[in-house]
Amino acid sequence: MAITLNVNGQDYTVDAEPDTPLLWVIRDSIGMTGTKFGCGISQCGACTVHVDGVAQRSCQIPVRIIEGRQITTIEGISDGDNLHPVQEAWIEEDVPACGWCQSGQIMAAISLLARNSNPSDADIDAEMTNICRCGTYNQIRAAIHRAAAG
Numbered sequence: 300m301a302i303t304l305n306v307n308g309q310d311y312t313v314d315a316e317p318d319t320p321l322l323w324v325i326r327d328s329i330g331m332t333g334t335k336f337g338c339g340i341s342q343c344g345a346c347t348v349h350v351d352g353v354a355q356r357s358c359q360i361p362v363r364i365i366e367g368r369q370i371t372t373i374e375g376i377s378d379g380d381n382l383h384p385v386q387e388a389w390i391e392e393d394v395p396a397c398g399w400c401q402s403g404q405i406m407a408a409i410s411l412l413a414r415n416s417n418p419s420d421a422d423i424d425a426e427m428t429n430i431c432r433c434g435t436y437n438q439i440r441a442a443i444h445r446a447a448a449g
Contacts, residue, residue, distance in 0.1 A: 300314065300316065300317055301313070301314055302314075302315055302317075302324075302362050302363070304362065304365065304366060304370060305367075305369050305370060306325065306329060306331065306370045306372060307331075307370070307371055307374060307375030308369075311329050313328040313329065314328070315328060315362050317361060317362065317363035318361045318362075318363065319361065319362050320357065320358050320360060320361065321358075321361070321362055321365055321370070322334060322336060322357040322358045325348070325357060325370075325372060331374050333374050333402045334346055334348055334357060334372050334373060334402060334403070335400070335402060335403065337358075337400065337430070338358070339358050340359070341356040341358055341359040342430070343400065343403075343429065343430040344356060344400065344403040344407060344428060344429025344430060345403045345430075346403060347402070347403035347404075347406040348370055348371060348373075348406060349370070349406060349410060350365065350368050350369070350370055352369070352371075353410060354406055354407045354410035371406075372402075372406075373405060376405070376406075376409065383409065384446045384449065385405050385408050385409050385442070385443075385446045386405060387446070388442040388443070388446035389405060389442045391442070391445060392438050392441045392445060394435050394438040396433030396434075396435050397433050399432070400431045400432065400433075403429050404429050404431065404439055407426070407428075407429050408427065408439070408443050408446065411423070411426045411427065411443065412446060412447055416447060417447050418444075418447060420440060423439075423440050423443050424440075
């Protein structure tokens with residue numbers, strides 16, 4: 300079935316079964332591999348993308364319900380060579396260890412900061428539910444505070 304998706308401001312028409320998870324269409328059909336597969340059950344958050352500006356876990360979203368909505372992946376958050384402020388904060392705070400969860404963490408952090416421009420530690424802990432198997436939660440919190448301070 301031909302499905303047209305708007306990803307990072309560009310339309311892509313892909314051939315996919317209606318129940319195919321958005322994650323696999325982004326990675327396998329469109330070829331954007333920054334969004335990662337982690338658990339496949341919407342628990343870890345490695346697959347986090349924005350759908351109409353809201354962080355969503357793409358491993359459990361069937362493409363049939365996403366057509367006509369705006370999807371943003373990690374590849375779509377920078378402006379050319381200019382990194383997104385959250386990406387800059389991630390680098391400045393030396394957040395990544397293995398790096399597997401980082402694209403999903405960054406997407407979740409951007410969504411959090413869009414809703415709450417000055418989150419407390421408690422706000423960050425409550426909202427950042429993505430899992431980091433390396434345990435860089437203190438660095439993630441510091442990077443969010445740094446990005447919020449601008």
